[in-house]
Amino acid sequence: MKYVTFYFHRELREYFGLDYPLEYVLQRRASIKDIIEALGVPHTEVGEILTDEGEAGFDHIPCPGEKILVRPVEAPVDVKSPTRLRPESWPETRFIADVNVGKLAMLLRMLGQDTLWSNSYQDRDVAFLAAQERRIVLSRDRGLLKRKEIMHGRLVRASNPDDQLREVARIYGLDIFCRFSRCLRCNQVLEPATKSEIIHRLKPRTRKYFDYFEICPGCERIYWRGSHWEKMCSRIH
Numbered sequence: 621m622k623y624v625t626f627y628f629h630r631e632l633r634e635y636f637g638l639d640y641p642l643e644y645v646l647q648r649r650a651s652i653k654d655i656i657e658a659l660g661v662p663h664t665e666v667g668e669i670l671t672d673e674g675e676a677g678f679d680h681i682p683c684p685g686e687k688i689l690v691r692p693v694e695a696p697v698d699v700k701s702p703t704r705l706r707p708e709s710w711p712e713t714r715f716i717a718d719v720n721v722g723k724l725a726m727l728l729r730m731l732g733q734d735t736l737w738s739n740s741y742q743d744r745d746v747a748f749l750a751a752q753e754r755r756i757v758l759s760r761d762r763g764l765l766k767r768k769e770i771m772h773g774r775l776v777r778a779s780n781p782d783d784q785l786r787e788v789a790r791i792y793g794l795d796i797f798c799r800f801s802r803c804l805r806c807n808q809v810l811e812p813a814t815k816s817e818i819i820h821r822l823k824p825r826t827r828k829y830f831d832y833f834e835i836c837p838g839c840e841r842i843y844w845r846g847s848h849w850e851k852m853c854s855r856i857h
């Protein structure tokens with residue numbers, strides 16, 4: 621017999637439509653990572669691989685007759701804690717969002733989460749920045765998450781941005797709390813601005829009713845806690 625038997629955890633099985641157990645015919649020498657991805661599951665979704673010999677890494681080469689248990693990434697993911705599949709410890713939780721989850725990126729910025737996003741990103745840009753800056757990739761695109769440069773990522777299940785935020789917050793253990801410490805347009809950390817220095821850029825009503833302002837050092841957009849701010853906070857709540 622030239623096949624291995626996979627036992628995918630229910631969560632993966634249901635989402636990716638896999639049989640249980642699943643018999644996979646070995647046609648060539650391939651790593652477990654390549655086989656799992658050929659079955660449609662991006663490596664970023666896998667939290668643990670157990671073989672007859674114990675925990676395995678992504679480079680494990682399955683032998684005929686082997687039985688393999690595949691478990692999903694479990695919440696809350698802590699990128700600082702190394703695992704067998706992801707032995708590198710990252711300094712902090714940071715994100716990069718694919719073009720298909722732009723509204724989710726804005727919501728994460730409202731929480732103060734460092735989240736890169738641009739509507740001009742190509743897959744290769746996302747993968748490059750994720751590796752370069754050690755960022756978790758958020759995407760609805762399975763193909764992107766199969767890229768080898770990406771270590772941490774989430775195939776976002778929900779289609780509605782508010783539900784996506786709930787999903788990502790649960791997986792990465794984020795506090796859902798409005799911080800407004802980052803520019804919603806460019807992700808930079810806001811800095812306090814002196815009213816007298818920016819007063820010429822304010823509309824008369826804003827000038828009259830508000831005294832505390834922040835400015836983005838990147839795009840120079842001015843932020844204050846007006847009705848738009850209250851609306852965003854109530855959405856987050």
Ligand SMILES: [Zn+2]
Nearest residue numbers: 803806836839
């Ligand atoms: Zn900005």
